[in-house]
Amino acid sequence: MILQSLIAEFDQEANSTRKLLQAIPGKDIAYKPSPISWTMGELAQHIATIYYWYVGVLNQNVYDLAADRLERGEPGDINATLDLFEKNVEKARTALHATTEESLQDLWTMKVGDRTVLGPLPRKVVVRSFLFNHVYHHRGEMIVYLRATDNKVPGLYGPTYEESTVR
Template identity: 25%
Template sequence: MFRQMEDFVHVWERETAQTSKLLSYLSDESLSQKVAPDHFTLEKLGVHLSQAITFMMSSAGLDLAPLEEHDAYNANEIKALYEQTANGFVRVLQEQWNDEKLSETTTFFGSETTYGSILYLLLQHQTHHRGQMTVLMRQAGLTVPGMVGPSREEWAAMKG
């Protein structure tokens, strides 16, 4: 749970930089990769990262503009959509919430929680989907950058 906006913003900026880095490794050819027939493709997961920011945080009471959605996205559009959404969200958050708000309790998707905990959940959700994406990226033959420490390729390069 976050108790100070400054702490959340610091973590958010670091984590969104990592997500942007991951998205920059996508290729248009990889976007149809999925783990099973009824599961999200890399394209849908990438777009979902942006959709979830808007959906979750609007559900928590932030006044966020809905995303303009398309039927299909290329890799560059997914990254741009994410960066625009993530940066816009943090600006609105800083305008509409403060440290005191983070300790207040609310009902979020049927459970009592604090606003600071909702921000933590947003980060967890993003990390969860980044992990899914790294597996699909490997299946698609893409290089995967390190997210929490070096990737396999980065580790091998460090060992020389």
């Protein structure tokens, strides 16, 4: 059963994402590694926003990002981003639990206005790639941001290098 596996992974990984976002210090929220990079706050806000997209992926066959509006708050306010994350995780969890195995086979498309930017693809592929793997990619970036600013990185899959007793 694909759906039950996705739900279990979602719950485990949302907890890891929460730990990572909670590790972001306000003092470094404006840090960015290059002129074209997001700030740490913008990256955190993007990670929190991905959880909002579960609703559009799981409840619509064609999701138009241009037609959807999400109030995100100020990216320089990590507490606002943490609140956004928690609200979006609950929306995502509700959407996942309302999904059926059959609907995971349906074709799904993302548009920005008239332009198709993703799909059509089976919804289960979109959940895995656009939602799950997208978060994992940006969490990896956030770990680099935290290390570059001499901040502690929480262990997501066991102890981090800094926490390890075996080096």
